[in-house]
Amino acid sequence: MADLSVNFAGIKSPNPFWLASAPPTNMGSMVERAFEAGWGGAVWKTLGEPIVNVCSRLASLDNGANRMIGLNNIELITDRPLDVNLKEIYECKKKYPNNAVIVSLMVESKREAWHEIVKKAQDTGADGFELNFGCPHGMSERGMGAAMGQVPEYTCMVTEWVKEVSNLPVIVKLTPNVTNIVPPGRAAAKGGADAVSLINTINSVMGVDIDSMIPYPNVNGMAAHGGYCGTAVKPIALNMVSELARDAEINIPISGIGGINTWRDAVEFLLLGASNVQVCTAVMHYGYRIIEDMIDGLNNYLDEKGFASVNDIVGLSVPRVTDWGALDLNYKTVARVNFENCIRCNLCHIACEDGAHQCIDFTEVNGLRYPIVDEQECVGCNLCYLVCPAPGAISMVRLDDGSNPTTWRDLTSRPPETMTGD
């Protein structure tokens, strides 16, 4: 059994799985149940000036018969009194001293306001703070949440304010609603943040009821954009995490968030540079119990790969992420159909025909018609391999011998006369 314990920016937890600041961490009784189920840490539902919520608040993106591959919400920060939350954090931490309890904070952009809440919250015995600079709906209209995270100067400034009085590690939670995640990441680091966490939710309109023509979620016939999360956002989160992990100026730990359902998802985040992960939507869908397989699966994976500690895999894939210009132009793969596994659905053919490079034709084998790849025409794009429903029916086969790697950068950095045309 590998060691799953993590020390994230000075915050210790028995495993790298934390609950993100969201409805599953709304109150003490919930967080305590989560810890009982096995969660390593929890970021409490954001504290601030109590708000009033609307009804309804959530909407889902379904894919065919699959429910909720994406979720959006217009719920705001905690609607409970500050002192009640602080008392429950204190009690929870006392009961579960080995689990990480992080207090998420969001107040108006006044130095005194931040000082006041930090001072109040750090007496609870909590292990750290997470500054919510990411919430994209409601709070941002009041100059908070994403309104902070979208302006690097504000991010830096407020982080500095918090660090002035905090004696706990400070994590800055970033919004993905920016064109480039690096400047806000650097701003957090510059402001003295001990870590960053990302991504918060993405601006979204979830859909429209085509009968009533009212978008979701319906609030008395009206709707507002909400924060999008869940399975479908994972690739966006992975990109942003890896961008910060690759940035030389950002040398603080990253807490990965966004579409994590399983231990597999978690491993991907860790490989791309996250030191721990936070989960919300999957728990909102299936409950705290999903942690059991996350821990079990991660353990088995680490054992199988021969890693003694989960920390050993952090960032291992980061060097494998580069810019397009540094990719080998001479790497050549083609698709190959393995007839014995092919079920003859022809999805590869039509995908290639209408969506790629028209290089899958048909041939007859034992009286049956099979797709066959014209390897001269195949550009190795993967599309057929991706749409194929039959395991092992299409393989991507390497044709080059790797002896002559050449990148676009290589080509464009050579003197013009040596460049070949075409």
Next chain:
Amino acid sequence: MSLIHDSPLNIEQIERNFRDIAPALNEAEAVLESNRCIYCYDAPCTRACPTHIDVPSFIKKIASGNLLGSARVIFDANPIGATCARVCPVEVLCEGACVEKTLMDKPIEIGRLQRYATDFVMQNERGVLTAGTPNGKSVGIIGSGPAGLSCAAYLARLGYAITIYDKKPLPGGLDTYGMAEYKMSQIVSVDEARQIERLGVKFRLNTEIISNTKTEDRKPKTENQVSFEDLQSRHDAIFLAIGLGATNKLNIEGENLNGVIDALDFIERIKTRDWKSIPLGRIVAIIGAGNTAVDAVTQAKRLGAERVFMVYRKTAKEMPAYEYEYELAKKDGVEFVWQAAPIAILSGENGLSLRCEKTDGSNQVIEIACDMIIKAIGQQKQHSFLSQIPDVRLDEKGRIIVNTETMQTTNPRIFAGGDCVNGGREAVDAAQTGKLAAQGIHFNLMGEQVEFAGAKIPFIEKIHGEMPAITPAAFDEPAIPAEDLGVKSYG
């Protein structure tokens, strides 16, 4: 000996036994199942369907919530799509070809999805087909079974005035009278005929067509009898969809004893669902091992016969019924007597006795004591009717010879389809011949070439190598060259 129903079962139990063997999908099931379909391109299910319904298309429409569009795709290629959804041998057609069967032996439930979509329009009486502008031409169709209904629907869409003649009181032919009740009750097939009636098709039911009226005794005597010559003068073309005739004879002693009945008569009685009026023995022997035999034997058992025997002169391997029908019979507790050829039916104190000679080489004679014998050894051709129709040639098996693309007989104004052409196949095969005949009739009468959905397998154009052969739409006899029939070949 009387065969008053002495089923030990009460009505509730019988009703349970005759519940739909493939029940309707509920919404949740339909959503899940339709989304499981991977939307094959040039799909094997569509190829396997004799009417070439665009299966992935109608299933994806269910998934997208477009049930009206889904039903239209189905009825466009098969006007009796609701019937076929229930009675098709999907195991050997669409579902047998499904890639999900290849992949994991769990084909998409195409039949039940087809039922889901067609039920939606049938229950809401949402017509999905539209009659064409009247073109002044009239076609008479003999037989309101699947071939006749299909042909009528397509011709009505083209603007023809159609009259269907059928000797039975209800339309639908074998779909109405000959399907195992647990597969489909006759309401469905009758409703489907009504849907075609809404296209303006006229039904003359309880009407017998008489082909040989040369002699006085053959002349129509009642208003329920119409001579074929009369039909020819009334209509510009005639479509023969007369199916097959009575059950074959055993030609053995005792064949006419009380208690010996035809499978189709037995099945027809069951269709009334008047359970206690249906003749039923305590011990029932079925002679034959085809699909109709299975329908009869399983229903006898479900009605409450204590023991049912299936007697077949060959081995289990040679049994003509589909494998899944055999499995059903086994599940229903049918007892099989293989390699036993009936040689006599004897009347005894306790009922009947079926005397058989073993064909396994032993020549041993066995007797099966029973009180009811059901003959299910195939149907005769309607030779006496057909032989009197001018210029319509039959093959040596008594089937009408047609051009397999146009369904035109050797008489240019007479077309034919369904069992009377193919010798007895599925309803869906008959539906396809009706479609092809409509195209053929339209070309013959109007000179215009039309192609309805699924008339041909939609081939992929970009092919390397040889294509597999097309399954002939009608039957595998060599078709008469179109030139010989004096028609221009097309399509």
